[in-house]
């Protein structure tokens with residue numbers, strides 16, 4: 351429990367550091383040693399869940415900018431849905447950051463975008479959201495996001511709202527974005543088994559587990575980074591990009 355609470359505390363601080371609108375965290379309180387811990391955070395008075403709010407272009411842009419920031423700083427929220435976005439004083443606030451993943455696969459980052467597009471379109475319409483999205487993302491990136499959205503990638507609450515809404519929002523986004531093959535959720539396939547074996551050989555098991563798990567992260571995930579839709583972006587170039595994204599770190 352302590353570790354979970356501490357992780358959420360860290361996630362809030364990390365996001366706040368990068369200008370994401372999250373609740374201010376005051377840190378952990380120990381309730382029962384080694385058993386119960388409580389994270390004390392700011393409470394947003396008079397905030398409403400996005401699902402119950404009227405939204406305008408300011409909120410749409412803030413939602414899209416939020417995902418752009420996730421991409422730029424190398425994190426994924428992994429649970430973008432109406433209940434985890436609040437609107438207060440006409441501005442968007444993010445909650446429930448305990449599932450934040452640092453250095454996620456590009457596929458997970460694409461899923462954050464597809465869910466944000468859907469959440470925003472539920473309160474408005476896909477044409478408007480798509481038009482705003484093209485200011486923060488390239489059409490190719492939006493197409494990747496739409497291609498990543500398959501069944502399980504959409505949180506249950508969001509799926510229920512989409513069903514109740516009835517409009518084919520995802521299909522409409524797919525029509526608006528350039529054509530792109532679906533990116534399937536990664537599964538064990540012959541190709542992935544071969545990749546896994548190769549990665550284990552190249553890196554030595556235990557020597558560079560992170561590298562190996564990145565490679566075994568699956569064809570689908572790596573494909574999500576590739577604008578041409580064929581070759582995976584090399585891991586070393588991703589590492590270089592990650593280093594370049596660290597604020598204040600000068601390369602030597």
Ligand SMILES: Nc1ncnc2c1ncn2[C@@H]1O[C@H](COP(=O)(O)OP(=O)(O)O)[C@@H](O)[C@H]1O
Nearest residue numbers: 373391392393394395397399433434445446447
């Ligand atoms: N800082 C906050 N200020 C105001 N309301 C909040 C705050 N954090 C969460 N909520 C409300 O509580 C609900 C559940 O919180 P959340 O952190 O998403 O927990 P859960 O893990 O149960 O999903 C949210 O949907 C939101 O309506």
Ligand SMILES: [Mg+2]
Nearest residue numbers: 433434445446
């Ligand atoms: Mg929640």
